[in-house]
Amino acid sequence: MQRLIQRAFFYLEFPSSFSSSFELKADVVPKEIQDPMGARLKLVLDKNIPVNFIINKIKKIAEQVINRSQPSFIQTYQTFVDNLIIFAWIRVLLPLYENCYLQAIKKKVDSRQELINIFVASVENEALVPLFDEDEITDLKLHVSKVKICYQACFPFSWNFHMWCLDKLQIISDDTLNTESIRINDKVLNTCVLLKSNLDEGGDDAFLKLNQCSLETCEFYAEDVIRGKFHAYFSIEDSDQIAEILKDIVLCMVQIVIGKNSLMSIPSIETVLYYFENVITKYVQLVFLFKNEAVVIPEIRKTLSNCESTMPLERLTM
Known part of the structure; x- marks a missing residue:
């Protein structure tokens, strides 16, 4: 999962004046942050990916293997699943990186735990922090998505x-x-x-x-x-x-x-x-x-x- 979220991060496009680096390593991000992020990933997969889309995609992979246009069903299926999760992670990360909200909780300040608590409570409120795009995913062609940054936030959301x-x-x-x-x-x-x-x-x-x-x-x-x-x-x-x-x-x-x-x-x-x-x-x-x-x-x-x-x-x- 760490590999997939890192790949998703590199599909985020930040303003040229903004220096960004991958900071979502499991041993760095507090567990109370990891849990709601995982819940939002599941929410994207549940809400935005039609079952028929997955079934048809798997059938297509099987047909390609039978016709020998794909070398391995398992390898092709794994690539499909990886892209699906990467696509979902992009949707999860975009509102969290907007205005650098995720970076705000890393500040070395007395109220850091307070900021973390606000971040967690906010992420758990879908109305307050909506998913980036609630349309159904019907195409897994990965592309760069721009991160909206009007200012570098000190306070989450x-x-x-x-x-x-x-x-x-x-x-x-x-x-x-x-x-x-x-x-x-x-x-x-x-x-x-x-x-x-x-x-x-x-x-x-x-x-x-x-x-x-x-x-x-x-x-x-x-x-x-x-x-x-x-x-x-x-x-x-x-x-x-x-x-x-x-x-x-x-x-x-x-x-x-x-x-x-x-x-x-x-x-x-x-x-x-x-x-x-x-x-x-x-x-x-x-x-x-x-x-x-x-x-x-x-x-x-x-x-x-x-x-x-x-x-x-x-x-x-x-």
């Missing part, structure tokens, strides 16, 4: 979660259109509570974990969503320094709006991104305007490092 939250926020916002006028701060606070409740009510392990993220993991998430939302400004090889600055700006805004004494959470990050997207876009444009200025960027970082004690953005967002 961050864009999948963001799009889910965005849908919920739109519903919550639409439901409050006919209510009596309330201040924007109150609306943000109420929406944040409702989004958190939506994450809890689903009962799905992936969304429950999203509500329990540590501060470090929340920072990873915020940086990912910023890279995803504003990927037109970034290149894949852009300095992480820019993304960190923008992430700190967003987190400062969360503290200002939600409250300094409230725990940072993904619902609060998503809610602020939703209601203050125009303001955040202006900060993005401003930071990128000065991104090549050696003096300005360090000064911005220094200012943001004092955010917790001085809250410098409070004046800028009033």
Whole structure:
């Protein structure tokens, strides 16, 4: 199986600016990651490969052997089975390598186990992380498949979660259109509570974990969503320094709006991104305007490092 998954990997085409190498060796990948990947492989084989296709293919192999156009039934059959599994592995790997989600769990950080747990819970949710292609497999001609990479993720399936939250926020916002006028701060606070409740009510392990993220993991998430939302400004090889600055700006805004004494959470990050997207876009444009200025960027970082004690953005967002 290791040989087949490695062959499948080499049918993945990454952007030219992205350095990729095979990292799915059994002795390297945690077992809790291997198990859901195996389950998704079985899912592809069960859902996407018609029984009639397999039967007809085996009959064709047998006929070719009888007609002596194939030297060995066993050898030809083994090649067919190998290609079938390789094809299925390609479909399994594509959504896992999208935006480097699989690489995100390899980071040497304090919250690494938390990231692994989120990855596993997400992979087990087919609605959250759908298979790359749900069409039936009727042709085993192997070809290169492009991996979609808009940014190098720090948080597993961050864009999948963001799009889910965005849908919920739109519903919550639409439901409050006919209510009596309330201040924007109150609306943000109420929406944040409702989004958190939506994450809890689903009962799905992936969304429950999203509500329990540590501060470090929340920072990873915020940086990912910023890279995803504003990927037109970034290149894949852009300095992480820019993304960190923008992430700190967003987190400062969360503290200002939600409250300094409230725990940072993904619902609060998503809610602020939703209601203050125009303001955040202006900060993005401003930071990128000065991104090549050696003096300005360090000064911005220094200012943001004092955010917790001085809250410098409070004046800028009033």
